[in-house]
Amino acid sequence: METDTIAAIATAMGEAGISVIRVSGPEAVPIVNRIYKGKKSLTEVPTHTIHYGYIVNPQTEERIDEVLVTVMRAPRTFTREDVVEINCHGGMVPVQSTLEAVLSAGARLAEPGEFTKRAFLNGRIDLSQAEAVIDLIRAKTDRAAKVAMNQHQGRLSRLIRQLRNEIVETLAHLAVNVDYPEYDAEELTGRFLRERCEGIEKEINRLLQTARQGKIYREGIATAIIGRPNVGKSSLMNTLSQENKAIVTEIPGTTRDVIEEYVNVRGIPLRLLDTAGIRETEDIVERIGVERSRRALEEADLVLLVLNYAEPLSEEDRRLISLAECHTAVIIVNKVDLPGQLDLEEVRSLIGDKPLITTSLKEERGIEQLEEAIANLFLLGKVETAEGTYVSNARHIDLLSKAKNSIREVIQGIDTGMPLDMVEIDLKNAWQFLGEVIGEAVAEDLIDQIFSQFCLGK
Numbered sequence: 001m002e003t004d005t006i007a008a009i010a011t012a013m014g015e016a017g018i019s020v021i022r023v024s025g026p027e028a029v030p031i032v033n034r035i036y037k038g039k040k041s042l043t044e045v046p047t048h049t050i051h052y053g054y055i056v057n058p059q060t061e062e063r064i065d066e067v068l069v070t071v072m073r074a075p076r077t078f079t080r081e082d083v084v085e086i087n088c089h090g091g092m093v094p095v096q097s098t099l100e101a102v103l104s105a106g107a108r109l110a111e112p113g114e115f116t117k118r119a120f121l122n123g124r125i126d127l128s129q130a131e132a133v134i135d136l137i138r139a140k141t142d143r144a145a146k147v148a149m150n151q152h153q154g155r156l157s158r159l160i161r162q163l164r165n166e167i168v169e170t171l172a173h174l175a176v177n178v179d180y181p182e183y184d185a186e187e188l189t190g191r192f193l194r195e196r197c198e199g200i201e202k203e204i205n206r207l208l209q210t211a212r213q214g215k216i217y218r219e220g221i222a223t224a225i226i227g228r229p230n231v232g233k234s235s236l237m238n239t240l241s242q243e244n245k246a247i248v249t250e251i252p253g254t255t256r257d258v259i260e261e262y263v264n265v266r267g268i269p270l271r272l273l274d275t276a277g278i279r280e281t282e283d284i285v286e287r288i289g290v291e292r293s294r295r296a297l298e299e300a301d302l303v304l305l306v307l308n309y310a311e312p313l314s315e316e317d318r319r320l321i322s323l324a325e326c327h328t329a330v331i332i333v334n335k336v337d338l339p340g341q342l343d344l345e346e347v348r349s350l351i352g353d354k355p356l357i358t359t360s361l362k363e364e365r366g367i368e369q370l371e372e373a374i375a376n377l378f379l380l381g382k383v384e385t386a387e388g389t390y391v392s393n394a395r396h397i398d399l400l401s402k403a404k405n406s407i408r409e410v411i412q413g414i415d416t417g418m419p420l421d422m423v424e425i426d427l428k429n430a431w432q433f434l435g436e437v438i439g440e441a442v443a444e445d446l447i448d449q450i451f452s453q454f455c456l457g458k
């Protein structure tokens with residue numbers, strides 16, 4: 001059990017406005033009190049109250065920052081430990097100095113994810129809820145935030161618990177027959193078991209179906225804009241970014257630490273691939289050739305192929321169309337404000353059932369239709385469940401697939417007349433895999449691995 005007191009900056013680094021330093025642990029209140037000067041001693045104030053004052057250097061009494069301090073005593077706190085939050089004025093210098101003061105007064109700098117880890121270890125949230133906090137931090141759009149929020153509120157956990165209960169009930173029925181074979185109800189049990197397992201499999205499948213969409217909302221749709229030089233690729237990028245507030249995110253704690261550009265099209269986050277390339281070199285196809293765009297395409301979930309209405313279809317256009325063939329793609333015929341040279345019927349005959357949208361990016365025409373086409377591609381056949389529960393985490397998907405396979409084994413075992421005590425093993429495995437989703441029966445190192453993905457201060 002960890003019982004020391006930890007501290008970290010809980011708000012994004014370098015952001016303007018207010019910054020929050022969070023301190024959690026048995027000594028949180030006395031530690032902050034050592035460097036706080038206000039009307040009252042923090043050790044005497046009631047829980048869940050806010051106090052105005054100064055953070056001072058305890059040796060020199062010199063003021064470091066003017067602050068609001070929130071005192072929250074266990075157990076009604078994020079970590080279920082005593083928590084103190086210091087609202088600083090922001091600006092890197094006072095925030096860092098305040099954090100240093102807290103550390104020199106006796107707190108330890110928190111590891112990434114350590115606050116959430118404590119909330120988990122102290123039983124306030126389960127593992128899938130903790131993971132949802134990671135997703136929430138990284139959520140790119142309102143919709144992604146909502147998916148993460150639902151999970152955070154325990155919807156996925158509740159569904160998993162229901163499934164596990166069903167399995168336990170089924171196991172109980174089985175146990176009666178395994179332990180008292182004189183009942184000789186094997187055949188009846190087999191049929192009952194099969195029905196139950198099919199029901200469970202169906203539920204797991206439903207959860208797995210939501211995975212694809214969950215992934216889209218979480219990670220964004222990897223989108224490649226391709227086309228010959230001068231057709232309007234940069235213009236398209238700019239239009240999408242302006243119409244749909246471009247979100248530039250820095251993903252902390254990942255190995256890549258890249259800055260990615262997201263645009264939000266009707267609630268669907270597009271992650272624009274190689275956007276730097278498009279911007280800097282102006283002309284991807286010309287400079288790096290079809291070979292490179294083929295590689296960019298491999299990574300893409302969505303291809304936006306731009307053609308020029310003012311020029312006849314060229315060999316290169318045809319090559320690009322055939323490149324896009326096996327991808328989810330929208331064909332955009334741009335510059336329709338100019339006299340037409342492009343044979344639209346010919347284009348239609350080449351692109352099969354891919355949507356074709358005509359635009360004039362210059363006159364801002366066709367943009368609504370383009371956005372609608374993009375949204376439709378990803379929302380058609382949508383698997384959004386009534387409760388809106390998405391499984392969007394690779395670890396969950398993996399475990400659910402394993403649970404599903406175990407259930408399959410049970411059904412096959414029954415069909416091939418396997419002894420019931422063998423079948424029981426697979427059923428127990430399914431129960432175990434589902435348990436791992438919500439952190440029951442999880443190995444210690446896995447827990448560490450999950451929580452190390454957090455940013456500092458969460």
Ligand code: GDP
Pocket residue numbers: 227228229230231232233234235236282283334335336337338359360361362363
């Ligand atoms: P890229 O080379 O494919 O990135 O093309 P750009 O976006 O840089 O556009 C090339 C040129 O075409 C620029 O001068 C744009 O202003 C112009 N352009 C882009 N879209 C349109 C359009 O819809 N109509 C007309 N007339 N010009 C356009």
Ligand code: ZN
Pocket residue numbers: 230232233234235278282283
């Ligand atoms: Zn360009």
